[in-house]
Amino acid sequence: MQAAIALDRTFHALSDPTRRAMVQRLSRGPASVSELAKPLAISLPAVMQHLHVLEASGIVRSAKVGRVRTCHVEPKVLSQAERWIAERRDQWERKLDRLADYLDATASENDNT
Amino acid sequence: MQAAIALDRTFHALSDPTRRAMVQRLSRGPASVSELAKPLAISLPAVMQHLHVLEASGIVRSAKVGRVRTCHVEPKVLSQAERWIAERRDQWERKLDRLADYLDATASENDNT
DNA sequence: CCAATACTTAAGTGGATGCTTAAGTATCAT
DNA sequence: ATGATACTTAAGCATCCACTTAAGTATTGG
Numbered sequence: 001m002q003a004a005i006a007l008d009r010t011f012h013a014l015s016d017p018t019r020r021a022m023v024q025r026l027s028r029g030p031a032s033v034s035e036l037a038k039p040l041a042i043s044l045p046a047v048m049q050h051l052h053v054l055e056a057s058g059i060v061r062s063a064k065v066g067r068v069r070t071c072h073v074e075p076k077v078l079s080q081a082e083r084w085i086a087e088r089r090d091q092w093e094r095k096l097d098r099l100a101d102y103l104d105a106t107a108s109e110n111d112n113t
Numbered sequence: 114m115q116a117a118i119a120l121d122r123t124f125h126a127l128s129d130p131t132r133r134a135m136v137q138r139l140s141r142g143p144a145s146v147s148e149l150a151k152p153l154a155i156s157l158p159a160v161m162q163h164l165h166v167l168e169a170s171g172i173v174r175s176a177k178v179g180r181v182r183t184c185h186v187e188p189k190v191l192s193q194a195e196r197w198i199a200e201r202r203d204q205w206e207r208k209l210d211r212l213a214d215y216l217d218a219t220a221s222e223n224d225n226t
Numbered sequence: 227c228c229a230a231t232a233c234t235t236a237a238g239t240g241g242a243t244g245c246t247t248a249a250g251t252a253t254c255a256t
Numbered sequence: 257a258t259g260a261t262a263c264t265t266a267a268g269c270a271t272c273c274a275c276t277t278a279a280g281t282a283t284t285g286g
Contacts, residue, residue, distance in 0.1 A: 145263095146262075146263060147261090157262085157263070158263095158265085158266095161265095177262095179262090180261065180262045180263065181261095181262065182262080182263070
């Protein structure tokens, strides 16, 4: 049930376009807070708040050296969210396949008119 | 950039445990609104509101026949969200691989002591 | 030392979210 | 026709969200 809260936080973190832009930037490599903020048309405190959300989800980690905080992506958490989606999608798609098989089988039974 | 709004809605829809439970139920097969509501400890209007969120994202579709509304999962929208995550994760993991390669190469240069 | 840099904290605001209860509407069964 | 069933709409409410500005703190370069 702890996994549910992790998924809550991860999907919530990814539901905002600014945060996805930050993740996209960080997936090209580490960046400081101000580097993350540069392309965004919002204040630095707003960027900090988004960063907190991303860190709370575990998607992003950061560490401060001197006055610079450097951030990077943590792919494991992304994998968990990805897997949740994939499992539901697979389940539904297999269900559709089984339905198709059943319909095919039923159709061929009626082939001998 | 229409895709961004679709991702907003999809990830937002998945960020709630009640809605994920509904998706999980629907990935086993179609269900009516009251079937969806049965295991949930919330009122029927609340279930409706969650359903609206899921439909707005495109994850779920529904149609009413008589007085029963039947809902089902739409796997394409799930795939898009899944792909967004996979792309970022891959990018970061490849970056780490390249870094490892670089470190290996640098290490072997210093092998001739 | 002192000013610039790089965050960080705090407080406030408008709007979205998730829930409720109450009161509908449209079928279906008798 | 009438009651039960299956939603559906509406209204209200507490909380959360994304953002702002203002005022910090901690490093670093001159």
